[in-house]
Amino acid sequence: MITAEQSNTDNIYIREVSSESDLEESLRTVKTSFITVAKDFNLTEKDNPSNPAFTNITKLKEMKVNGVKMYGLYVGIKQEGFVAIEKANDEIFYMERLAVHPTSRHKGYGRKLIDFVVEYAKQNGGKKVSIGIINENERLKNWYKKYGFEETGLKKFEHMSFTVCFMEKVLL
Incomplete structure (x- = not known):
């Protein structure tokens, strides 16, 4: 069972968010990471x-x-990234809220989180990892494509000011 990943060279590791203080730290990481996208696409609460x-x-x-x-x-002791994993059914896992603190982007942390989710899904019988992103965010869409995700559909939700692009990565 996958519980954590560690890289001794940089003291980078992934661990489950378990305590109240972990949740509060994760909330700060998610909000700080996603607010840059919200600003780029003029999203408001x-x-x-x-x-x-x-x-x-x-x-x-x-x-x-x-x-x-x-x-x-x-x-080290500072949280720089976050990801949530939800089991949709026996074959599909949702990767949600993948976030890397803006000052820590372009260091491979997002890739480490994707790899972690893929391995988690595989170890739990998953055949696919599914995500939903802002369709208009071409840079992000291309980044996910680079890691093997393919577009599977678009949907416009009434409560959102953008179109959602659904993407999946088939696990081998």
Whole structure:
């Protein structure tokens, strides 16, 4: 069973978010990471209340109670990344709220989190990892494509000011 990943060279590791203080630290990581995207796409809490930039501790606690697994990526003692994993069914796992602190981007941490989710899904019988992103975010879409994700559909939700692009990575 996968529980954590460690790289001794840089003291980078991924561990499950378990305590109240872990959740609060994860909330800061998610909000700080997603607010840059919200600004880039002119998202507001009023127009896009479900966007992770506007999430709160209650929402994270609800996710945890509903069985969503949450992991933080740490460099030393500081959390620099976050990801949530939800089992949709026996074959599909959702990767949610993948976040890397803006000052820590372009260091391979996002890739480490993707690799962690893929391995977690495989070890738990998953055949696919599925995500939803802002369709208009071409840079992010291309980044996911580089890691083997393919577009599977688009959907415009009434409560969002953008189109959601659904993507999947088939696990080998």
